[in-house]
Amino acid sequence: MWQAWNTGLLLAQQAGAAPQVGSGAMLMLVLFIVGSLWIGVLANRAASTGGFMKGFFLGNRGLGVWALALTATIQSGGTFMGFPSLVYSHGWIVALWIGSYMVVPITGFGILGKRLAQLSRRTGAITVPDMFRVRFGSPTLGLMSTLFILFYLSFLMFAQFKAGAIVLQLAWPGGGDLALSEDAAGISEWRYHVGLLVFATTVVAYTLAGGFLAAVWTDLFQSVLMFAGVMLLLVACLSAVGGLEQATLRSLANTGPGFVFGPGYSADGGQQQFLPLSLAISFFVVWIWGGVGAPAGLVRLMASQNTNVIRKSIYVLSIYNLGIYLPLIVICVCGRALLPDLAKSDEIVPRLALLTTADWPGGSLVAGLILAAPFGAVMSTVSSYLVVLSSGVVRDIYQRLLRPQAPREELRLAAWVTMILAGLISVAVMWSPPKYLQVFIVFSTSGAAATFLVPAIMACYWRRATPTGVATGMVSGAVVVLFLYLCGIMGWSPPQSIGAAGGFRPWFLLGLEPLIWGLLASGSSAVLVSLLTPPLPAEHISRLFDRRTGAEGEAV
């Protein structure tokens, strides 16, 4: 114990000098890039059987347990970037902020999984708009869903391109700055531009080759990498600080009581409340229902192989989440004990990686592995967005509206052109990036969930839902969230002292997250308007809800 305490002290003293990224980090990233391209080629072979659309955009509905469990609900690069920064800044209370992840596996697969997988087969849907279009017999609803998805995904994708470029920039040997934050110094350096080009080329190339399966398999690859990185870092940090009890006590001594109690520590002496009760409840709603309603997640449920896969995914993801989030919190509490005064809190994971593995044999490579995790997370996120985006353009607009009889090769070409254009536009927009894209990420995530969650639940379970009702639910959910975010951006909301320190906050009306208001608006308006409008023909509903028998079953 004493030896460990001593080592901890030594490490903390060394921390005064900024650690430099060795060549190990870049080596790991290069290996990761090569691995991803190889996965793209493999996915290309696997997807080339059967029809192009179902193969390229839905992996021929062949997702197995591991691919579905570890990729359908996992968050993006934020898990390794923004989240550790929050723990470092606000303390143990972030465990309650993320606590709802204990039920993400069961809600993510148990609420819509089985029924959506069935409904997508009965409607022949390849995309989420496709499903809405056929389920409600409304091309207008299909087009509306496509436009909403394109709108939200554009923001999400731009931000991820920037994040990918920043990770490559910091992994450059001797690059200096370790912060993963958007306002990290030197963003206009040539390293950022090279990083942006390398990132864009890689991710577009392998997604172009392998489509949906390439996105899923790289996601799986990075999830395994992330698990390994977290486990290594957990052992390294706990042994460096001398155990969890020491970590808690020393981080408390370095900060104040807010670090170990609610509503959380804030550097301004407690004026800002990170997680009051209203927000603690809000986040139990936001993470769960936001995840269930995310379009990229819905597509993966549609691609699941069978119900057995969905069932097993529940407990595989339960174990995975248990091994990722609680250890990450412990790691960052150790970080506050070892490195008490970081100017940029999002340096915490790379700094700890370098600091605690410095004396390990091959420590640079281990640090590189840990640093490669956020890069992998960002790459796989972009890849899945590219697939959803191009499927929206090719399937829901080009094939449905412009060229219904387009042959396979023409559709493939259209998908490729869409992806390349999306990559080029993202590079152009992010060449001189706006400073706080994080705002748009949060808005787009909440907005997408407020737009699609209630309609997806109604599509699956409510026979009486009508196209007009569902369309009203989509629009009202989106408008309410947009309004509350705009109030925050424009400064129209009353002064608020809750939420994360610094940066931007939406209007927490009555202390609640905007998504909750969006879901209330979406749910109530969709139900009301559905009841006021004529139901869909009984025969149509019966084909989607009732058991199939005899001739009907054969016909359908």
Next chain:
Amino acid sequence: MSDESGRQQDRLDPLVRSAFREALVVALIWLGAMVWSVGVSWWLGYGRSEQELKLVLGFPEWVFWGIVVPWVSCAGISWLFAVWFVRDGELGEDLEDAEDLGLGG
């Protein structure tokens, strides 16, 4: 229950019925987890002073009882739910041409 809704229930695909029942149970599990986690954390972890800090296995007491224990419990419940409660069923074949549905869908 009216005759019509009774007939509707008889016709309902078993997979739709089991999926709906499972979704309701999942929603209850989510609600239970929220009440436990937020309730215990609020009770033991808010508005306290430094002197009141108690550690359990190195975690602040409220984190242990409000987050760690329910998290491990939920992993166990998820396993039980998936193994014992969720029913497998046929997802059916893909509809190749949505026009078959007769609504131009």
